[in-house]
Amino acid sequence: MARALSRSLRSPRVLIALGMIFCFAFCAVFAGWIAPHDPGDQNLLAILQPPAWASGGDLNYPLGTDSLGRCVLSRLIFGARTAMLVALLASLGAMIIGTILAHVSGYFGGAIDWLIGRLVDVWMSFPPVILSLILMVGLGIGLSKVILAIVLVDWTRFCRVLRSEVLIVTRHDYVAAARLLGFSHWQTIVREVLPATTPLLITLISLEMAIAVVVEAILSFIGLGVGANTPAWGQMIADARQYVYQSPWNLLLPIFAIFLTVTAFNLLGDGLRRTLDVRLAETGR
Amino acid sequence: MLALQAKDLLVSARIDGATVPAIRALSFDLPAGKILGLVGESGAGKSMVGRAIAQLLPAGFEITSGSLLFEGQDLARIGAQFDEHLARLGDGSRSARRDRAVAMLTAARLPRAVELLTQYPHQLSGGMCQRVLIALAFSSDPRLVIADEPTTALDVTMHPPILKLIADMQRAHGTAVIFITHDLRLAAQLCDQVTVMYAGRAVESGPARAVLSTPAHPYTRCLQLANPSMRAERRALYVMPDQMPSLRQLKNLSGCHFAPRCPVVTEECRRDEPPNIAVAADHHAACIRAAATRTIAAMAGDSVTTGAVGRPLLQVEALQKHYTAGGGLFAAARTIAAVKQATFSIAENEFVALVGENGSGKSTIAKMLVGLESPTAGKILLNGEDLAEPALRSRARRAASLQMVFQDPQSALNPRRRVASIVTQAMEAGSRHASWDERLARTRELLAEVGLSTDFAARLPGQLSGGQRQRINIARALCTLPKILVADEIVSGLDVSIQAQLLNLLARLRAELGFAMLFISHDLSVVRHLCSRVLVMYGGEIVEEGAVEKVFADPQHAHTRALLSSVPPDEPEAAWPPLA
Numbered sequence: 001m002a003r004a005l006s007r008s009l010r011s012p013r014v015l016i017a018l019g020m021i022f023c024f025a026f027c028a029v030f031a032g033w034i035a036p037h038d039p040g041d042q043n044l045l046a047i048l049q050p051p052a053w054a055s056g057g058d059l060n061y062p063l064g065t066d067s068l069g070r071c072v073l074s075r076l077i078f079g080a081r082t083a084m085l086v087a088l089l090a091s092l093g094a095m096i097i098g099t100i101l102a103h104v105s106g107y108f109g110g111a112i113d114w115l116i117g118r119l120v121d122v123w124m125s126f127p128p129v130i131l132s133l134i135l136m137v138g139l140g141i142g143l144s145k146v147i148l149a150i151v152l153v154d155w156t157r158f159c160r161v162l163r164s165e166v167l168i169v170t171r172h173d174y175v176a177a178a179r180l181l182g183f184s185h186w187q188t189i190v191r192e193v194l195p196a197t198t199p200l201l202i203t204l205i206s207l208e209m210a211i212a213v214v215v216e217a218i219l220s221f222i223g224l225g226v227g228a229n230t231p232a233w234g235q236m237i238a239d240a241r242q243y244v245y246q247s248p249w250n251l252l253l254p255i256f257a258i259f260l261t262v263t264a265f266n267l268l269g270d271g272l273r274r275t276l277d278v279r280l281a282e283t284g285r
Numbered sequence: 286m287l288a289l290q291a292k293d294l295l296v297s298a299r300i301d302g303a304t305v306p307a308i309r310a311l312s313f314d315l316p317a318g319k320i321l322g323l324v325g326e327s328g329a330g331k332s333m334v335g336r337a338i339a340q341l342l343p344a345g346f347e348i349t350s351g352s353l354l355f356e357g358q359d360l361a362r363i364g365a366q367f368d369e370h371l372a373r374l375g376d377g378s379r380s381a382r383r384d385r386a387v388a389m390l391t392a393a394r395l396p397r398a399v400e401l402l403t404q405y406p407h408q409l410s411g412g413m414c415q416r417v418l419i420a421l422a423f424s425s426d427p428r429l430v431i432a433d434e435p436t437t438a439l440d441v442t443m444h445p446p447i448l449k450l451i452a453d454m455q456r457a458h459g460t461a462v463i464f465i466t467h468d469l470r471l472a473a474q475l476c477d478q479v480t481v482m483y484a485g486r487a488v489e490s491g492p493a494r495a496v497l498s499t500p501a502h503p504y505t506r507c508l509q510l511a512n513p514s515m516r517a518e519r520r521a522l523y524v525m526p527d528q529m530p531s532l533r534q535l536k537n538l539s540g541c542h543f544a545p546r547c548p549v550v551t552e553e554c555r556r557d558e559p560p561n562i563a564v565a566a567d568h569h570a571a572c573i574r575a576a577a578t579r580t581i582a583a584m585a586g587d588s589v590t591t592g593a594v595g596r597p598l599l600q601v602e603a604l605q606k607h608y609t610a611g612g613g614l615f616a617a618a619r620t621i622a623a624v625k626q627a628t629f630s631i632a633e634n635e636f637v638a639l640v641g642e643n644g645s646g647k648s649t650i651a652k653m654l655v656g657l658e659s660p661t662a663g664k665i666l667l668n669g670e671d672l673a674e675p676a677l678r679s680r681a682r683r684a685a686s687l688q689m690v691f692q693d694p695q696s697a698l699n700p701r702r703r704v705a706s707i708v709t710q711a712m713e714a715g716s717r718h719a720s721w722d723e724r725l726a727r728t729r730e731l732l733a734e735v736g737l738s739t740d741f742a743a744r745l746p747g748q749l750s751g752g753q754r755q756r757i758n759i760a761r762a763l764c765t766l767p768k769i770l771v772a773d774e775i776v777s778g779l780d781v782s783i784q785a786q787l788l789n790l791l792a793r794l795r796a797e798l799g800f801a802m803l804f805i806s807h808d809l810s811v812v813r814h815l816c817s818r819v820l821v822m823y824g825g826e827i828v829e830e831g832a833v834e835k836v837f838a839d840p841q842h843a844h845t846r847a848l849l850s851s852v853p854p855d856e857p858e859a860a861w862p863p864l865a
Contacts, residue, residue: 180657182684182711
């Protein structure tokens with residue numbers, strides 16, 4: 001595992017992705033210090049200003065202002081905080097539920113495996129966006145509700161992929177050997193099975209983070225997201241849509257931010273998959 | 286006429302940027318209609334020769350010098366004719382092709398050939414699949430067939446009929462055959478010529494019976510002595526130290542590659558690579574000490590002492606295991622009896638063998654004994670206490686008295702744990718938490734027991750060879766000093782020289798630690814060497830039981846007789862009825 005991780009850290013994909021994610025995370029953590037304005041401050045005398053480099057731009061608002069005269073740069077930076085928070089917590093939540101169920105299902109097999117398998121089947125037969133919309137209507141809006149909705153929709157992704165990996169690992173004689181040496185089921189899963197599924201788990205988390213960012217943007221775009229008082233990229237796109245001809249930058253900048261974040265997480269996931277997955281790493285693909 | 290001729294063949298491999306000779310200076314003449322045996326342990330290069338002839342060398346390997354002549358033509362230039370020949374097989378009408386296929390399958394003695402044409406491979410047994418493959422190989426009336434370990438994956442009772450089929454087909458078609466095998470006894474029976482390979486070089490070659498009755502190369506002699514005898518008096522096994530150098534190690538070697546393991550080595554052997562020396566007409570050995578070879582004998586110190594057998598330890602009474610297969614919404618479940626009836630006992634310090642074909646229920650019994658499966662009916666008594674009693678169900682108690690050594694060490698060792706953590710894994714079970722110092726101390730003891738040095742403690746299973754992994758596997762099972770070991774085919778995947786090391790190790794450990802063992806195996810010569818009593822299983826039942834010597838000398842059940850007759854005789858000159 002340690003060798004695989006150091007191999008990962010030499011992969012250019014992983015390094016580039018980690019660099020990008022570090023920038024976003026830095027913005028998210030220190031948003032209050034970096035942002036030039038409060039993201040909610042309105043300046044109705046300077047609405048829909050273009051970025052500083054365009055004609056009519058003002059250095060006071062480096063990326064211009066929106067229809068209420070709020071600083072776009074500040075809103076992007078605070079939006080990164082929302083996106084990162086959702087990405088981290090939602091993917092961790094989905095991972096915890098999905099991983100526990102996958103290990104229980106794959107390790108014990110039999111009726112419990114059947115039950116969890118059918119639950120996942122039924123769950124996955126709902127279109128994910130519709131399901132999260134229904135959940136948001138039921139739960140109400142807010143950051144924690146968005147996270148909860150994503151967790152409740154996406155745990156199945158972890159569960160299904162990990163279960164097949166757990167099945168493969170459990171078939172190894174060393175898992176039976178651990179039982180014979182006196183390990184309890186819990187010890188066997190945690191000390192013998194989980195270390196073998198961890199590389200896949202790490203890969204899945206980083207891919208799930210990308211999905212969480214997109215889902216949060218979609219929910220915020222249609223107004224069923226984190227709420228009007230919290231800056232979010234999806235909201236910025238929704239606002240800018242009405243003034244797209246007057247100030248196209250307002251639309252393009254948050255889209256670009258989403259694009260960069262999703263690319264970074266996908267790149268990380270792909271890089272980790274190539275380096276952590278022994279089967280792929282050894283064939284040199 | 287010569288079907289195939291190899292002249293100074295050199296196949297090199299590119300490993301880590303360096304070029305390593307995988308096969309060196311290989312020469313042989315294979316006359317039309319004869320069988321040439323390529324014999325050696327895994328990694329000797331014998332399969333690579335087969336692949337070089339079939340032009341199927343893996344990526345990174347290539348023939349760098351020497352030549353392979355097929356009926357006088359260079360093999361590298363006849364690929365086109367080969368393709369043409371294959372294309373011609375598909376000629377003719379649909380019914381003509383069908384008739385031809387039926388004729389081929391019938392010739393391979395497959396019953397109901399017409400029905401077989403519409404079946405898929407997974408619907409056939411392993412033996413039938415092998416017959417189909419043999420039919421396919423001989424279908425185009427070839428002049429050369431390469432058979433690479435054709436019986437290794439099959440049940441022992443399937444070996445004689447498959448070998449007989451190959452021999453008959455070869456005779457009927459006048460085909461030359463290259464027969465690749467690790468089994469010296471088999472090569473002596475089946476082949477006309479043999480070439481013994483070691484670390485990429487042909488160390489000895491000549492007429493099969495001459496080579497194997499009077500081996501001139503120490504390696505051939507050591508291999509024979511490492512193989513337990515089937516009929517002669519039980520003798521100690523000769524143990525070659527260490528193991529064959531791998532491809533990676535080959536590039537740094539000089540002198541005779543067998544020198545580090547050779548009992549009659551001299552300074553000169555380590556310095557120069559030995560030339561091929563004729564020891565008799567048509568019999569060559571790559572050894573300057575060929576005259577000393579016959580003096581090699583197994584050391585007396587390694588002899589197997591069965592020791593005193595104590596009071597009964599484990600009693601198995603009317604054990605049964607039924608599985609339900611299929612069954613669901615639309616199909617009724619079927620019941621399959623894996624073990625119909627098994628009653629036996631094992632005494633303290635006694636090694637009992639359980640033999641039988643695949644699917645006879647051997648492994649199911651092993652799993653029930655250690656608690657990986659629960660019996661459908663019957664009792665397992667350990668020291669007179671029923672293991673199914675709630676008080677004895679605790680894993681810790683069972684773990685302390687009964688342990689299992691698994692068949693495949695690759696799968697049985699967690700690739701993420703280091704050796705020290707694997708062998709003392711029992712010490713982290715349950716709520717006990719041994720300190721790391723205690724575990725390291727125990728690791729040192731266990732490694733010494735199984736004959737490995739202390740620096741193995743920090744290695745990962747991926748850094749070990751097959752034989753070393755199996756030692757670690759045994760050490761782990763011995764950690765709690767169990768009274769009974771259940772060993773499921775623990776030497777079957779290993780080479781003869783490594784197998785001899787492990788068999789001697791088990792005998793020594795029994796003398797030192799004192800434990801009983803249920804030894805599951807399909808190799809009767811190993812069973813005869815190690816165990817004092819044998820149980821023969823057939824179709825889920827124990828059909829014969831008794832002292833090894835007695836059962837082997839006078840088998841009562843037809844299946845026991847079939848098992849015994851599937852092992853070729855020790856003496857190369859003796860006739861083997863199945864092939865006669």
